[in-house]
Amino acid sequence: MAIVTPGVVPASVLLAEPRPAWLKRFAEAATTIRFGDFDADLSAQARLVVLDCLGAIAAGMQEPEMRALTARLARRGGRVTAPAVGAGLALRADDAALANGIAGTMLELDEGNSFARGHPGIHVLPALLAVRPLAEVSGPDFLHAFVFGYEAGARIGAASRLRNALHPHGTWGTVGAAVGAALLDGAGAEEVIGAINLSSSLSVGSSLRTMLEGATVRNAYAGMSARNGLTAWDLVTAGFTGETDGVRSVYGGVLAEGFRPEEMVAELGTRWEIRRNYFKRHAACRFTHAALDVVAGLIAGHGPIAPEAVAGIEVVTYVWAAQLDGARPDNMLAAKFSVPFAVATMLAHGAASVPAFRAPALTDARILDLAGRVTVDEDPAMSAMLPDRRPARVTIRLTDGRVLTAETFTNRGDAVDPYGPDEVVAKFMELATPVWGAAHATRIREAVDGLDRAADLADLDALLKEPAREEH
Structure with missing residues (x-):
């Protein structure tokens, strides 16, 4: 009997659909393009993104909630091999992936990708730090897995449109984490396909409202994604299977819509999503950065602007930034998702810094x-x-009658207006030095810079497991 209810497709039709062509093309590229095929700029960019993520994780790990969480996770015992970066201990692989992913988003300083509309790196790196003991992993293999894990997640984000009520953390990053984990474990093309299809079903359906309210469960989403990516790869290696076209099911109807499979392989191997990323210097949601960049320029051009000298400020911007109009945040997370507060605190402090x-x-x-x-x-x-x-566009009306106005169409740190490598390294040192001291932070920086030549990551592993300084 035919189905007449709209939107319900008979199983006979669904099961007749073939595997999408892009899956094979992507998996074959991920397993045949090796690190030795990367050009020097791609390798350097991958190392810079790894360094930036590590700085965000280490600094975020010092927050009270993270200290309490890692202490609790450490009580589980078991085979503890993976570093909880900045916590001074090793955890079980799944717990370390969770903790590092959460820590990396605590301060809103994790890198991202405007085309994916999210943060690929902080979903993939925590999973890769936990796949297997780092002493068993070479630097080139690590970077290869990181680049293609980033590529998988970011391309799904760019190829689909998440539902408006959904937070991007925890969604397609799960697929990126699973692909990275599979590649670091030596997966072949069919296994990578299995990891993509299965992990898509383990994506987190996360509420956007959490960030507006300041509900800090939002900070857990990236950690859940990293852990679920590891779990997905474990399930694949144990013989579990995903849908034939799991990505289209989830990102073409469940969590998102309008999935465009052609984007998954467009210029594959020549256009690298990690090269189209952005780095953050303002410690707030990326949607606030356009206004903050304008305010920073006005301060630079006119000198400090005291809050009491301001009669009013008008911000005109794009939809997702305009949504962040709450003016009285209840906690640090909500403050980072408030354009009015971010602009006001920047004028008061001179910068949108962590404090x-x-x-x-x-x-x-x-x-x-x-x-x-x-x-x-x-x-x-x-x-x-x-x-x-x-x-x-920001207009500041001063009490003395002066009007200061300026606008921007790009954000500092974007691929079209990038921070130089030295600025990204400086950001890492600013975040990592209070945690470990300048000498230890420098050793981590040097170890990451040498990943392309490292036979194994035993030294980096030991450096990342170093406890934070007592005074911190």
Whole structure:
């Protein structure tokens, strides 16, 4: 009997669908293009992204919640081989992937990709640090797995449109983590296909509202993705199977829609998503950065602007930034997702730094009063520029009658307006030095810089397991 209910497809039709052609092409590229085929710029970029992620993880690991979580996870015992970066201990592989993924998003300083509309690196790296003991892994193999894990996740993000109520963390990053884990374990093309299909079903359906409320479960999403990616690969190696076209099912209907399979292989092997990434210097949601870049430019051009000298501020920007209009955040996470607070605290502190979003700033009457005088509006023309551009126009009206205004169409750190390698390294040192001291942070930097030549990662493993300084 034929089905007449709209939207329900008979199993006979579903099961007749063939495996999509892109899966084979992607898996064959991932297993035949080796690290030796990467050019020097791609290798350097991969090492820079790894370094940036490690800095974000180490700094985030010092937050009170992370200290409590790693202490609890350490009680499990078992075979502890993987570093909890900055915690000074090793954990079980799955627990380390979870902890490192969470820590890397705690301070909103993890790198990302505007075309994927998310943060590929912090989903993939925690999984790779835990697949197997790092002493058994060569640097070139690690970088190869990292680049293709990044590629898999980022391309799914670019090829689909997540539902508006969904947070991007924990979604397609699960597939990236699984692909990276599979490659680091020496998977062949068929196994990579299995990892892609199975891991898509383990993607996290995560609420966007958590970031607006400041519900810190949001920080767990990337950690869940890294852990689920490891689990997916374990299931594949044990004989479990995924759907024939799991990515299309999940990212063409369940979590997202409009999946375009051609994007998974467009310019594959020549256009690398990790090269189209961005790095962050403002310790806040990327959607705030256009406004913050404009404010930084106004400060540079006109000198410090005291909050009490401001009558009002108007921010006009694209839709996802305009959504962040809450002016009185309850905690650090919510503050990082508030354009009014981010702009106000930047004027008060001179920079959108980590301290600018901590508890003292959240109760600072000058900042809160100014945040209440910031309006945020969407310009549909600016929204239409996404994802290639992330624009904002800021107008600051001063109490003395002066009006300061400027706009931007790109964000500092984007591929079209990148930070130089020295600036990314400086960011790592700023984050890692308070954790371990300058000498130890320098040794980690040098170890990451030498990944392309490392026969094994035993030294890096030991460096990442070093405890934080007592005074930190």
